Every structure is written in C-alpha cells, then in structure tokens.
Amino acid sequence: MAVAPASERAGGVLNRPVMPAPSKKSLTILLASPRGFCAGVDRAIQIVERAVERYGRPVYVRHEIVHNRYVVESLEAKGAIFVDELDEVPDDRPVVFSAHGVPKAVPNEAARRNLLYVDATCPLVSKVHREAERHHASGRTVVLIGHAGHPEVIGTMGQLPAGAVLLVEDTAQAEALSVPDPGSLAYATQTTLSVDDTVDIVAVLRRRFPAIQGPKQEDICYATTNRQAAVKAIAGRCHALVVIGAPNSSNSMRLVEVAANYGCSKSRLVQRAADMDWNWLEEGWTGGAQRLGVTAGASAPETLVDELIAACRARYRVIVEEVRTTEESVVFKLPRQLVA
Numbered sequence: 001m002a003v004a005p006a007s008e009r010a011g012g013v014l015n016r017p018v019m020p021a022p023s024k025k026s027l028t029i030l031l032a033s034p035r036g037f038c039a040g041v042d043r044a045i046q047i048v049e050r051a052v053e054r055y056g057r058p059v060y061v062r063h064e065i066v067h068n069r070y071v072v073e074s075l076e077a078k079g080a081i082f083v084d085e086l087d088e089v090p091d092d093r094p095v096v097f098s099a100h101g102v103p104k105a106v107p108n109e110a111a112r113r114n115l116l117y118v119d120a121t122c123p124l125v126s127k128v129h130r131e132a133e134r135h136h137a138s139g140r141t142v143v144l145i146g147h148a149g150h151p152e153v154i155g156t157m158g159q160l161p162a163g164a165v166l167l168v169e170d171t172a173q174a175e176a177l178s179v180p181d182p183g184s185l186a187y188a189t190q191t192t193l194s195v196d197d198t199v200d201i202v203a204v205l206r207r208r209f210p211a212i213q214g215p216k217q218e219d220i221c222y223a224t225t226n227r228q229a230a231v232k233a234i235a236g237r238c239h240a241l242v243v244i245g246a247p248n249s250s251n252s253m254r255l256v257e258v259a260a261n262y263g264c265s266k267s268r269l270v271q272r273a274a275d276m277d278w279n280w281l282e283e284g285w286t287g288g289a290q291r292l293g294v295t296a297g298a299s300a301p302e303t304l305v306d307e308l309i310a311a312c313r314a315r316y317r318v319i320v321e322e323v324r325t326t327e328e329s330v331v332f333k334l335p336r337q338l339v340a
C-alpha cells in the first residue's frame, strides 16, 4: 500500500507544500512631467462647474468643453448638457463655449437670441484670434498652420470673413500655396501642433515668402511645448510609451508622434486603463526590467494616470520614476461674470 506524503498525513491537502507564486515581471514607469491638464483646460472645466453653481441645472455646453470623455461625463453628472449647435439650447438656459474657441458667428447668434453665454475659449487661443484680426485689418492675407476640421482651426478661421484665411496643414501644402500678394502676408498657428513639424512648415513659408510676418513667439502654447519636451526626454529610454488622451485631442496625438520620432517607435494612445492592451505591451519583452513611458495630453485628468499606474501594479512589480523637464505655474483668471 502506498503511503501518503508526510505533509498530507499531517493535515490533508491544505498542508501540501505551496508552490511559490510566479514572481511578477518588473516594470519601471518613466512618468513624463509636465503632463495632463493645462491652465486652459483647468479654467474651462471650472467655468462649467461655476456656471452650474451660479445659474442652476442644466447649463448647456456647445461642443465637448475639452476633448476627453471622462471630463465630459463628470460634468454631465454635475448638470451640464453637451450639444453640437446653439439651436439645441433653449432661450432661457445659459450656454458655455468650449476651450477651443468658436467662430464669431456663434457669439453673434447667441447675442441675437439674448442667450446668457460664457466663453471658455482658452486665452492663448483668443490671442491667436486677435493676431489674425490685426493682420486682416492691416490688409494682410493670413496663412493659418493647423489641421482642417479641428474645432480650434474652425474657430480661428471664423474670426475673419470667409476666404480671408488660407489653411496650410503640412510642408507640401506650404510649397504649393498660392497667395494673392506675397508682400502682404502673415501666418498664425493652431496652439497644439507638433513643435518640430511647425518649424519645418514655417521654414518653407519664409523661404517662399520672405516678407511674411509671424508671431514674435510661436503660437504653439506653453503646455503643448512642455509636454512634447518631456516626452522627448524619456522616449529614448522607453521600450514602450503610452499617452493617456482622446483620439480627437490634437495635443495628445502629437505626443504619440513625438515619442515615435524621438526613439520609442512602440507608442500609442490609450483613453484609460481599461483600454490598455497588455499583450501589446508585453510583445517583444525579453526578460529583465522593462521601461514604460507614461504621459497624458492636456485634456486628460491625473486620475486617469493614477488608474493606469494602479493597473500596472496589479500585473507587475512597478517602480515609478518621474522625469520633470520644467515647472509650470500658469493660471488663467475666470471670466468676470462668474467671479463677481
């Protein structure tokens, strides 16, 4: 008769020797800083929250206040209703315009209908609007460098009469651009472009039209510039890099491209931890500690970064190393109608 092992004789299966759990793989997260919310997004969200407090529910918001589903859903829960156009807003409810800016026709229509409206356009976008108006008033044709169809581009082009702004999206279009008077030309840019791509496009415009006028400092905003610089600092050290952000967020998409251009070809956008493809992350892992770069676009809240790190901790032995390339202290004032 076979004799049971001593461990089982002493107390059954519970006393069988326990095999050690397979140890978790090691993952170092290089956390880019600055990342996430910029001052313009922070202000736009506060504007909606304050408007609900001041005017009661619901407050209407024309377009996504910022390009992030999580933010939009949080504001819906607080009493905001998001619509595509002004004709969906009842006459007796306030409406907020998004951080990307709106064509002039929108506030004009709101005023015609006597709507109470609050403009959450980022002050750095409003600055571009004023530049475009100034050049137009001086008789210059305005060349706008930006992405067709993006709300900010629609808003900036809509500051001037139809046809007064020529849109250029890349160097090929800059090479092919034909203008009415090369001696009377100015350019402005979308605020959330790739810094490197924009330098190339401006170089083509300056070569072809030496008299072209432009902003003293590029229109690309501090937040876009800083987030791209932080990604450049870590990309070459990462096996993979994740940008938390929305596919319709221009600055988030640019961060993915920057990572690829600066040494991390395995980079992608992830909206939140639940969307993370862990197989993708582990493809090509050779053993030993791996390094994952993490950043977030200007419209992605820090809570989504925390959520992704927590999901990584559930799977791996994680060390987080924050790589800070600059400090940010920009804060924009709220509109007077919400602080008085």
Ligand code: SF4
Pocket (backbone or CB within 6 Å): 038, 039, 040, 041, 099, 122, 123, 124, 125, 191, 192, 221, 222, 223, 224, 251, 298
């Ligand atoms: S990304 Fe730049 S321009 Fe856009 S809201 Fe933020 S600070 Fe303003």
